[in-house]
Amino acid sequence: MRRKFKDLPLRGVVLATALAVLTACGPKEPASEGGTPDLRRLTEEQYRNTIADVFGPTITYGGRFDPLQRTDGLIALGARTARVTPSGFEQYYALADSISAQVVDEAHRETLVACKPASATAADDACAQAFFGEIGRVLYRRPLTDGEIKTAVTAAHEVGTTTGDFYQGLAYGLAGMMTTPKFLFVVDATEPDPDHQGQVRLTSYAHASRLSFLLWNSAPDDMLLTAAEKGELYSKSGLEKQIERMVASPKVEGGVRAFFTDFLDLRKFETLQKDPVIYPAFNAKTGEDAKEQILRTITDHVATRDLDYRDLFTTRRTFLTPALARIYKVPAGRPDGGWTDYEFPDKDLRGGLLSQIGFLAVNAHPGRSSPTIRGRAIRETLLCQKVPDPPGNVDFSLFNDPDSPNKTARQRLTTHATNPTCAGCHKITDPIGLGLENFDGVGSLRMAENGEAIDPAGDLDGVAFKDPAGLAKAMRKSPAAPTCLVNRLYAYALGRPIETSDKDTVAYFQQVFARDGYRVPQLLRRIAGSDAFFKVRPPKADAATQAATNDSAPKENPS
């Protein structure tokens, strides 16, 4: 059985040596201007991960979060312009109320509240101070200031005294902490850069947050905060030590899943509906499984087995549940439920991400396939190319005519595209999307539509293919695919859109990604260990933002 690299002895030495050799021999990271500091609202997943990391998995809660706007191809970029609406705040408060009540209940207080009050029926400021100091450090991702601790302790004191219940007071103070922007927003706190006069740099704790949310999609743990406290993240060796520790952690899978969920816009599954008369085998559970299948396939390929990212477009290895197996028309490994691995035969038309139900069903209509939607998704999501929106007055009558002699989507689209207004964009999308016409609106294999044979031939940027397997190979060879991944991952890591000034840095990461054999974990290491990842520049004449940023910034070394 193959051992995971992280389990090998001396892996740190090997990695460090490899990285040093690569760095020495390969291209040098160019200087970066960095971006302006931002505030980013925690995503729902980050919120949940943080709560699970801090309080454990036995704290349960429901609730919904205000949705984030997908911007420049990523939800992560929408987080920087997100606000908290009044109803959204109510939700946050309800969540905080529920979570804090559980943290102090009799089932959890022994393990989650480190100190014991002198009396459970009266306020105990010393115990409260110890609790808020410890928990607040992880929630705020930095040590609390004296003022912040005092605010929480005072609130706990008043409620504890009024109710005659120390733990109620503690819960009240905790709920207050969890509803402040300091918890709900990740702040790019800055400080003057001592090495560069007139410039700013991220604080050590902001370093830790960037690392943690990139690699784990969660808040920094105690070790990372301690490293930040000691200033170790400012040194190359200290930073690399933390990166290696984090990449070796099982939590890195959460980071990989979060990025690909965002990159592939898997949020679409939340609202995915199919016509149950046309596709009786597809239901909400199938949709959940299809999303999970994509994520399992990706994490297995890029993280667990550390394989070439480009091979994701052709890999025949995947994972199935009975609900998915039914649509793929293959046997389920466990008919009673659960996941099993599966490998499509070598000459099967199916292989790679594009032929998975998750991609095919999401990028289709409720009752039929859509070469245009699928082609657009490939262009925009996987190749980072912009396809213009259709005009508002587009005439679909020829396409949708039920009496049309056109039986296949190719025939209907050919008729539809006789309109020159439509033809331009359809030329961009359809030759790719038609390559997936062997898969119906939920992704089941078919060779004919309305009794007429499907012609799945097409081309991707000049590379001709004759069937879905050919399209998969064309995607595998497309230079735009890995380039797109690098662009999106870098923007995701920074939490801001790529700017013109980032051009050289992005080109550098594209080069090293290729040199590293298109390995995503190594790309994560490269980005996390780069100067550009932490580089910030002062905001331009935006006094209000600067003031807010500085207010939120922790005082370094509060001890």
Add this chain to the structure above:
Amino acid sequence: MSLRRSVLTLSILGLCACFAAPVAAADGGTLGFVVREWYIALHESKFMDECPEGLTMGNDEIWWRSAPKDFRAKVTDNGLARSSIRYYEVMDRGKNGEDVCLNPTSIVDPPLRVVEGKIGYGHNIDGTQDGHATAKTCKHDKFQSPDGKKTDIDNQMARLVGCSFGWRKTGMIQLNGNEVRATSGYGMVLMEVTGVNEKDPRNSDNVTVTFYRSIDQFAMDSAGQPLPFSTYRIDTLDGKPRYSDSLKGKITNGVLTTERGDVRLPAYDNFNFGHPTIKDMAVTLEIAADGSAGKGMVSGYYDVEEFWYLTAGVGQVLQTGQFSCPAMYVAAHKLADGYPDPKTGECTHLSVGYNVKAYAAFVQHPDKERRQATR
């Protein structure tokens, strides 16, 4: 047995109907089906011509007609008593208070009305054209098909139950039996066809059809219909299939036809379990062009006592059946046309034809079960 064979062949079978799928021939040809519908094939004409005297009388009606008015009023509390109270009065009308369904010879009821029409469905099981007695059969009448092309059909079971309300389309016995099989997962029959021609699976000269029981329930859609291409595990005992009788056969233009042989099957009818062996059983199954389903006929000889065990044991569903147990029991023996008792010469089995509908399925064998989830 490889499940992958099923995958490829099912795909090929479906696709070959119209277009050659670009799937290479695989390492074997296997088809799988899960049987969803299993009904005695009855011919029911618009004006019930097959039952010229009308439907037969039920246990309840016979009791009602034979009981004095005052007694009926007392038992039913002038119609205010629960129907279950009346049910037991009706059933326990044997000479010594016996349940007349569990002990159908305890009294004699008026004769059962049976099908007298000429038209019916099924196969020629005895091989004769006129139903004369042979070493394995007793003299009986043949049915002819609705189009008149076949005049040698054996289906004495249909003749027996065809004029009893509970067995017909609007009755509950067969309908409920099929529905409880669907919802409980008991008595589900799996059919696995092996030896399928990989290049032309709709024409395979030498196949084997094996019958198993599933331990997984039907995978259904939101409308309650089975979802094709689901996977079902077979029932095993000590690592071997609990049911696994098989028949030789062939597929011609998408129609599966088997030779005859004895097949032991799981049965679950209206809350009563059994495992009858259908003697000289054969199957014809017309497989849909897309390979997702098949419908056809199962025929053979059904043991009268096994039939009675399953029928009499269904409890209160009998109340909806509206037939007399003593009368049907007598008629069943009278109509039996297969397997004469060596001592008495009376036949012990009823010829039968069942309409069946099956859905494409992957049949999972014990060696493939419980594959370890990788993550």
